[in-house]
Amino acid sequence: MGVPNAQVDSKEVVPEFKKNFQVFRFIGGNLVSFFGDQIYLIALPLIVLAITGSPLSMGIVAALERLPILIQPFTGVLADNFNRKKLLMICDLGRFLTVGLLGFLYLTDQLTIWEIYAGALLVGVLTQVYNTSQFASVPKLVQKRDLQLVNSINTGIFQTAVFIAPGLGGVIISIFNPGMGLIINSLTFLIGFLVVWSLNIESNVQKEKITSSKVFTDIREGFLFVIQKKPILYTNLAMFFSIFGSTLFLTMLVIHLKSTAGLDSILIGYLLSIGGIAAIGGALITNTLKKHFSYRTILFFASLVGGLSIIAFGMSNSFIWLALMNALGTISASIMNPCILTIRQKLTPDHLLGRVQATSRFMTWILMPVAALTAGILAEQFSTTLTFFIGGIVATIASFIYLHPSLKKA
Numbered sequence: 001m002g003v004p005n006a007q008v009d010s011k012e013v014v015p016e017f018k019k020n021f022q023v024f025r026f027i028g029g030n031l032v033s034f035f036g037d038q039i040y041l042i043a044l045p046l047i048v049l050a051i052t053g054s055p056l057s058m059g060i061v062a063a064l065e066r067l068p069i070l071i072q073p074f075t076g077v078l079a080d081n082f083n084r085k086k087l088l089m090i091c092d093l094g095r096f097l098t099v100g101l102l103g104f105l106y107l108t109d110q111l112t113i114w115e116i117y118a119g120a121l122l123v124g125v126l127t128q129v130y131n132t133s134q135f136a137s138v139p140k141l142v143q144k145r146d147l148q149l150v151n152s153i154n155t156g157i158f159q160t161a162v163f164i165a166p167g168l169g170g171v172i173i174s175i176f177n178p179g180m181g182l183i184i185n186s187l188t189f190l191i192g193f194l195v196v197w198s199l200n201i202e203s204n205v206q207k208e209k210i211t212s213s214k215v216f217t218d219i220r221e222g223f224l225f226v227i228q229k230k231p232i233l234y235t236n237l238a239m240f241f242s243i244f245g246s247t248l249f250l251t252m253l254v255i256h257l258k259s260t261a262g263l264d265s266i267l268i269g270y271l272l273s274i275g276g277i278a279a280i281g282g283a284l285i286t287n288t289l290k291k292h293f294s295y296r297t298i299l300f301f302a303s304l305v306g307g308l309s310i311i312a313f314g315m316s317n318s319f320i321w322l323a324l325m326n327a328l329g330t331i332s333a334s335i336m337n338p339c340i341l342t343i344r345q346k347l348t349p350d351h352l353l354g355r356v357q358a359t360s361r362f363m364t365w366i367l368m369p370v371a372a373l374t375a376g377i378l379a380e381q382f383s384t385t386l387t388f389f390i391g392g393i394v395a396t397i398a399s400f401i402y403l404h405p406s407l408k409k410a
Contacts, residue, residue: 022199023141027153029195036188040099042268043173043181044116045254047106050178051113055255055384059376062251064117065124066368069361073219075132076358080218080351084133084140085201091130092193096186098122103182111179132361136354137201139345149287173265222355229347230406232360235299235340239364241398242303247371248378248391249310249329256384261317271319275326282331286338295339296407300399306332307396314388 048058078087102119105111142150173181226232257263257271282302289298309328316322348356371391378387 023150025195025198026138026141027150029192032188032195033192036185038272039172039181040185042254042265042272043178043185046173046178046258046265047111047182048113048116049255049258051111051116055252055259055379056376057113058255059251059373059379061116061120062247062372062375063369065120065127066247066365066372067121068124068128069365069368071125072128072132072358072362072365073222073355074215074358075129076222076355077215077218078129079133079136079354079358084137084354085196085199087129087133088137088196088201089193091126091133092189092196094126095123095130096189096193098126098186099182099189100186103179103186106179106182107177128361132354132358135341135345135357139350139353140201141199153283171266171269173269178265218355219359222352222359225348225352225356226359226363230404231295231343231409232347232356234401234404234406235343236360236363238299238303238398238401239340240367241401242307242395243364244367244371245307245310245391245393245395245398246329246333247368248375248387248394249313251372251375252379252384252387255379256314256388257322260384261319261322263319267319271323271326274323275330278327279330279334282334283338286335289335290339294408295343296402296404298339299336299402299407302332302335303399303402304396305329306336307392307394307399309392310388310395311392314385314392 044061045058048054048061051057098119102111102116105115138150172184226236254268257268258265263271286298306329309325309332313322313325313329344356344360345353375387375391378390
């Protein structure tokens with residue numbers, strides 16, 4: 001099957017950014033959701049640690065949450081053949097119920113590690129479907145020329161949440177309990193459900209019957225497109241390795257800060273929030289950087305700094321040093337993310353957006369469950385410091401893949 005090369009714009013007339021109130025609601029909904037996610041990232045490891053006292057258990061939870069990455073190609077078919085708005089609403093409602101139930105069970109001293117395992121897997125499935133459907137919906141909400149701007153703003157508000165939410169979450173968890181953090185996170189999914197319900201996202205219902213043959217044909221078309229588009233292919237290859245390294249780091253981050261560095265939940269929240277301050281700046285300067293540098297240059301240097309910051313993070317238990325290195329890592333990520341998203345969206349026709357995003361995530365995230373479990377094993381048998389060192393080395397080496405010539409003109 002041939003793969004089209006031109007971007008197919010939506011038939012719906014989309015207003016300019018300043019008058020696009022739909023996208024403002026979309027961004028606001030994401031801000032609320034990002035706040036909840038940051039609180040969740042502190043609450044869940046603390047709950048696992050309280051129940052089991054084992055870094056390996058946290059590795060298993062993280063691995064289960066990331067295991068649904070294996071179904072990414074199928075989520076792309078869903079996003080390209082079914083109503084994306086309904087998919088987004090189902091995923092938000094499902095996560096609201098699941099995370100809320102976990103929080104309630106912990107507050108009533110009834111939560112077991114096996115229930116956390118099941119909940120993490122279900123949330124992982126819903127999140128994969130949601131993320132692919134949302135990525136494919138963004139070009140329907142904004143004009144093509146505004147994609148880089150909207151992706152940068154979205155990354156900026158994510159980092160705003162990284163700045164504010166962990167500190168707030170740390171205080172809430174210290175006053176009440178980590179279960180309350182999960183309850184708050186579940187409520188943000190309910191708000192997300194209501195926001196998506198208010199959006200006029202163009203329906204994408206399939207025009208032909210979905211058969212097993214068509215599913216695999218659609219998946220194949222997505223893979224062929226990614227392989228042919230070298231800027232997408234090589235950014236995916238670089239991320240394949242860098243995400244493995246960063247997952248080793250992120251899986252054990254809160255465990256390291258609590259068990260090795262000896263920080264309480266409030267200081268952990270403050271440290272993560274400090275990282276968000278720098279990351280907001282990174283997201284805001286991405287558009288300016290793109291005016292002067294190629295994606296190739298931006299991605300290489302941001303990835304290099306990010307990898308080195310992981311190595312440096314494990315070299316000291318000083319709060320100031322840890323906060324500084326975390327800030328360098330988050331600013332690097334906030335510069336890279338909108339660039340990579342925009343490359344995919346600009347080079348992909350509308351009818352392939354879901355599959356290309358799903359294929360790219362499958363290619364880049366497939367080792368995340370393995371990395372998460374590996375992080376738990378390494379930390380259990382050796383130390384979180386060694387885990388960070390290995391992760392940083394892998395991420396640093398991966399940055400050189402961004403120097404591929406195809407990214408000069410991306």
